[in-house]
Amino acid sequence: MLESESRTELTALxxxxxxxxxxxxxxxxxxxxxKGIGDDAAVIKYEGTKSTLVSTDMLVEGVHFxxxxxxxxxxxxxxxxxxxxxxxxxxxxxxxxxxxxxxxxRFSVEALExxxxxxxxxxxxxNVDLVGGDTTSSKSGLIISITVIGEAEPENxxxxxxxxxxxxxxxxxxxxxxxxGLQILExxxxxxxDNPSIQPDLVGNDYILERQLKPEARVDIIELFKKLNIIxxxxxxxxxxLASEILHIxxxxxxxxxxxxxxxxxxxxxxxxxxxxxxxxxxxxxxxxEDYELLFTIxxxxxxxxxxxxxxxxxxxxxxxxxxxxxxxxxxxxHPITAQGWNAFK
Amino acid sequence: MLESESRTELTALxxxxxxxxxxxxxxxxxxxxxKGIGDDAAVIKYEGTKSTLVSTDMLVEGVHFxxxxxxxxxxxxxxxxxxxxxxxxxxxxxxxxxxxxxxxxRFSVEALExxxxxxxxxxxxxNVDLVGGDTTSSKSGLIISITVIGEAEPENxxxxxxxxxxxxxxxxxxxxxxxxGLQILExxxxxxxDNPSIQPDLVGNDYILERQLKPEARVDIIELFKKLNIIxxxxxxxxxxLASEILHIxxxxxxxxxxxxxxxxxxxxxxxxxxxxxxxxxxxxxxxxEDYELLFTIxxxxxxxxxxxxxxxxxxxxxxxxxxxxxxxxxxxxHPITAQGWNAFK
Numbered sequence: 171m172l173e174s175e176s177r178t179e180l181t182a183l184x185x186x187x188x189x190x191x192x193x194x195x196x197x198x199x200x201x202x203x204x205k206g207i208g209d210d211a212a213v214i215k216y217e218g219t220k221s222t223l224v225s226t227d228m229l230v231e232g233v234h235f236x237x238x239x240x241x242x243x244x245x246x247x248x249x250x251x252x253x254x255x256x257x258x259x260x261x262x263x264x265x266x267x268x269x270x271x272x273x274x275x276r277f278s279v280e281a282l283e284x285x286x287x288x289x290x291x292x293x294x295x296x297n298v299d300l301v302g303g304d305t306t307s308s309k310s311g312l313i314i315s316i317t318v319i320g321e322a323e324p325e326n327x328x329x330x331x332x333x334x335x336x337x338x339x340x341x342x343x344x345x346x347x348x349x350x351g352l353q354i355l356e357x358x359x360x361x362x363x364d365n366p367s368i369q370p371d372l373v374g375n376d377y378i379l380e381r382q383l384k385p386e387a388r389v390d391i392i393e394l395f396k397k398l399n400i401i402x403x404x405x406x407x408x409x410x411x412l413a414s415e416i417l418h419i420x421x422x423x424x425x426x427x428x429x430x431x432x433x434x435x436x437x438x439x440x441x442x443x444x445x446x447x448x449x450x451x452x453x454x455x456x457x458x459x460e461d462y463e464l465l466f467t468i469x470x471x472x473x474x475x476x477x478x479x480x481x482x483x484x485x486x487x488x489x490x491x492x493x494x495x496x497x498x499x500x501x502x503x504x505h506p507i508t509a510q511g512w513n514a515f516k
Numbered sequence: 517m518l519e520s521e522s523r524t525e526l527t528a529l530x531x532x533x534x535x536x537x538x539x540x541x542x543x544x545x546x547x548x549x550x551k552g553i554g555d556d557a558a559v560i561k562y563e564g565t566k567s568t569l570v571s572t573d574m575l576v577e578g579v580h581f582x583x584x585x586x587x588x589x590x591x592x593x594x595x596x597x598x599x600x601x602x603x604x605x606x607x608x609x610x611x612x613x614x615x616x617x618x619x620x621x622r623f624s625v626e627a628l629e630x631x632x633x634x635x636x637x638x639x640x641x642x643n644v645d646l647v648g649g650d651t652t653s654s655k656s657g658l659i660i661s662i663t664v665i666g667e668a669e670p671e672n673x674x675x676x677x678x679x680x681x682x683x684x685x686x687x688x689x690x691x692x693x694x695x696x697g698l699q700i701l702e703x704x705x706x707x708x709x710d711n712p713s714i715q716p717d718l719v720g721n722d723y724i725l726e727r728q729l730k731p732e733a734r735v736d737i738i739e740l741f742k743k744l745n746i747i748x749x750x751x752x753x754x755x756x757x758l759a760s761e762i763l764h765i766x767x768x769x770x771x772x773x774x775x776x777x778x779x780x781x782x783x784x785x786x787x788x789x790x791x792x793x794x795x796x797x798x799x800x801x802x803x804x805x806e807d808y809e810l811l812f813t814i815x816x817x818x819x820x821x822x823x824x825x826x827x828x829x830x831x832x833x834x835x836x837x838x839x840x841x842x843x844x845x846x847x848x849x850x851h852p853i854t855a856q857g858w859n860a861f862k
Contacts, residue, residue, distance in 0.1 A: 204567065208768070209675050210605035210752060211571035211666070221550065222568050225557035226663055228616040228650040259556035270574040270661050304574040308659070315616050315650075315661035317572055320557070330555050406556060422554070 178279035180307065188279065189305045192286045196293075196300050200265050202321070203299040212301035214266055216321045223320040223327075225256035231311035239355045239370075242281055244383045245314075246288025252409065253318040254296055254387035255462040259407040260329070261392060262322035266301045267293065270315040272308035285314075296389060326401055328466070333404035333423035337467040339486040340402075340476060342391045344435040345412055346451060349458025350443045351375065351382025377439045385462045391481065398475045402466035411459040414509040417495060419467065426489035429507065431499050433485040456497075456507070524625035526653065534625065535651045538632045542639075542646050546611050548667070549645040558647035560612055562667045569666040569673075571602035577657035585701045585716075588627055590729045591660075592634025598755065599664040600642055600733035601808040605753040606675070607738060608668035612647045613639065616661040618654035631660075642735060672747060674812070679750035679769035683813040685832040686748075686822060688737045690781040691758055692797060695804025696789045697721070697728025723785045731808045737827065744821045748812035757805040760855040763841060765813065772835035775853065777845045779831040802843075802853070 183191060193207050205213035216222060229235060229249055237245070250267060257264040269289060273282060282305075293300050298318075358370040372379060388407075395401065404423055406415045412434070420427050434455050444451040455461075467488055468476065476482045486498075496504045529537060539553050551559035562568060575581060575595055583591070596613060603610040615635060619628060628651075639646050644664075704716040718725060734753075741747065750769055752761045758780070766773050780801050790797040801807075813834055814822065822828045832844075842850045 204670070205675065209677075210602040211569040211608070211664075213606070213668075213670075213673055214568040214570060215670065216568070222560040222562070222665070223557040224560060224612070224614060224648060224663070224665060226614040226616055226648055226650055226661075228618055228652055228659075228661060230618045230652055230654050230659075232655045233618075233653050256556040260559070262557070266570070268570060268572040268663060270572055272574055272576045272579075272659060302570060302572055304572055304661075306574050306576055307579050308576050309578045310656045313574075313576075313618060313654070313659050313661075315572075315574055315659075317570070317614060317663040318557075319568070319570060319665075322559075324550075324559075324561060327551075327559055329551065 176280060180273065180275060180277065180279060183279060185305065191279065192282055192305065193300070195290060198299050199297045200299050202265055203301055206299060206301040212266065212268070214301070214319060219324065220321045221324045221327060223257050223260050223262040223322055224317065225253060226315065226317040227253050229314040231313065236359070239359050240383065242284040243288035246285040247292045247384055249314050249316055250289050250292035250298070251385055251387045252462060253316045254298065254389065255407045255409070257318055257320035258388050258392050258464060259405050260322060261326050261395065261402065261405060262320040263389065263392060264296060264298050264318050264320040264387070266299045266319040268302040268317045269300060270304040272306045272313040274308045274310050274312070277312060296387065328402045328405040330404055330406050330419050331422040333419050333425050333467040333488050334469070335425055335488055335490055336470055337403050337488040338470060338473060338484050339416070339427060339429065339465070339467055339488060340482050340484050341408070341435065341463055341465045342388050342481050343461070343463040344437045344440065345408065345461050345463060346444065346454035346458050347378045347381035347437050347440045348385060348460035349454045350440045351378035353447055354379060354443065355382065375439065375443065377437060378443060382460065385460065387462060388464050391464050394479070394481070398479070400468060400472055400475055402468050405464055405466040408461045408463045408465050409459055411457045412465065413456040413507045414459070415465050416507060417509050419465070420491070420495045424491050426491050426493040427486055427495045428489055429486040429497050431497055433483060435483040522626060526619065526621060526623065526625060529625060531651065537625065538628055538651065539646070541636060544645050545643045546645050548611055549647055552645060552647040558612065558614070560647070560665060565670065566667045567670045567673060569603050569606050569608040569668055570663065571599060572661065572663040573599050575660040577659065582705070585705050586729065588630040589634035592631040593638045593730055595660050595662055596635050596638035596644070597731055597733045598808060599662045600644065600735065601753045601755070603664055603666035604734050604738050604810060605751050606668060607672050607741065607748065607751060608666040609735065609738060610642060610644050610664050610666040610733070612645045612665040614648040614663045615646060616650040618652045618659040620654045620656050620658070623658060642733065674748045674751040676750055676752050676765050677768040679765050679771050679813040679834050680815070681771055681834055681836055682816055683749050683834040684816060684819060684830050685773060685775065685811070685813055685834060686828050686830050687754070687781065687809055687811045688734050688827050689807070689809040690783045690786065691754065691807050691809060692782050692790065692800035692804050693724045693727035693786045694731060694806035695800045696786045697724035699793055700725060700789065701728065721785065721789065723783060724789060728806065731806065733808060734810050737810050740825070740827070744825070746814060746818055746821055748814055751810055751812035754807045754809045754811055755805055757803040758811065759802040759853050761811050762853060763855050765811070766837070766841045770837050772837050772839040773832055773841045774835055775832040775843050777843055779829060781829040
């Protein structure tokens, strides 16, 4: 999935030259980045009393992504945004990233250029500085490891463990789209395998494909919280599916939860495709993952602040731990929620 | 190279359980670690006016390490210390690390336990907190990505670009040992391949084997700088070989250098083994790498401060950039220094 047509072998440049080449167009957007690429370590200085947030993710070809249908530019973009999302989930602002990649000789310099172009595009969109990393060879496939560093005022940081009984459970945006986008891509991959002359049929699936291929980090929601004077009592980003994330919050906060199926926000395109694939749209939101929306709890008193925000949906409320974690189905029946989210080892 | 005899498959635990299991014995040593493992991001708060230093490294099986002779515990220890060394090279103090690993199903839970035991042992020795990471599967082999975070007073940070003409070039410890240790291990690997009944002959090579298998980060030198009231004008750690590191400093500082061959500190064991292997000991120091000593420059006025420190050796001085970067050989002849250090893509 490469736009460029020429091919330069990685060995033609060597490690130092390759790093120099790939990072040639790196720009610095933040004054807190005192020193970026080019020394033994990056130097960061946040103003005043701010805390530093650090999160890291590793993406492995064949486990987390499939280059037969993911363009390298999109992969680069997504690799950055899913990491930024983790800083948002702490109610912080991402500011710097480091990027390490290991690539086999299957990859050309041009391929890595596209990967970097996607990463740098994400950095530009989010005003985040690429301040360091490592570039090395691998025995097979592509491995990407990203660390994101961000800032937050200590009193604004939101953990997973602060949800209280009677808090409202809210989510930004809509859910299940990234999973349905993946189903479309997987279907077209199999069609193509059987008959390579058939062009992929992706028409009418723009929204869910974008949710899968080019997810965004909800830094806009963090800004909105500030504007609305909201500090959630707990928060997590939806990377593994709603069920898994709710269970994390409940476990770490020692509370239970009632989640209302009818309240879960689902885009019509997600809903229609799920039906076509004979999938339950609710299950897609619970177990699909990769939506990178923010799931958070707020005190009931904050109801007035959120009720008219189009980006927020109240999907449930927290209960005593002894009541368990339950999905209240559209029919009114209640079912315990179990996690069937992403597991790299299954 | 596994001490434990039982074998639990990674799939038996799954991702969340595996992470929980591996990080069970993580201890926090620093008050600056406000939140470690267990949320979307770690939260770090350094006192007062301190800057944050960040560095990252990726280690790939078959490229950076060979498990046929490297015990997993040693690998874990080394993976941490080589990263800490990068913070030392900025005249900073390492405080936190994140650890991401991707492992194929060739690895058992017990194998990863040993790897983590080595990493946690290094963390304990250096008072460094493991605050986050990722654990996932790979299609082949073991990949380790570590990010280290450290602190320094802004005015104490030392870059590669501050060396001045007439500055003295100094190095801590001795050089070339790690490379000779590698030669011993490679030799024994080939002997073993030819005849698996022959036990490896490692006697009398303790020092150089330890230099290769269990290198230390010179945080003690950073402490010593403080005590001696020294702030180097430039600094780098010797990971790729003396030649490569000197060239980095000279290029980034826009100076030249005269390096005196007779001054380069070489341990007798390194020297003797090099001779036995028909290698030039000086070349081993110039191109070998992995010594993780600190190479730094100081103003001539600081000569009195360093001249009697047993851990420091003055190996040369900086000149005008136009004079080039030269090795003054024992015979008095001068040769331009070229880098033939480590290159993952060759």
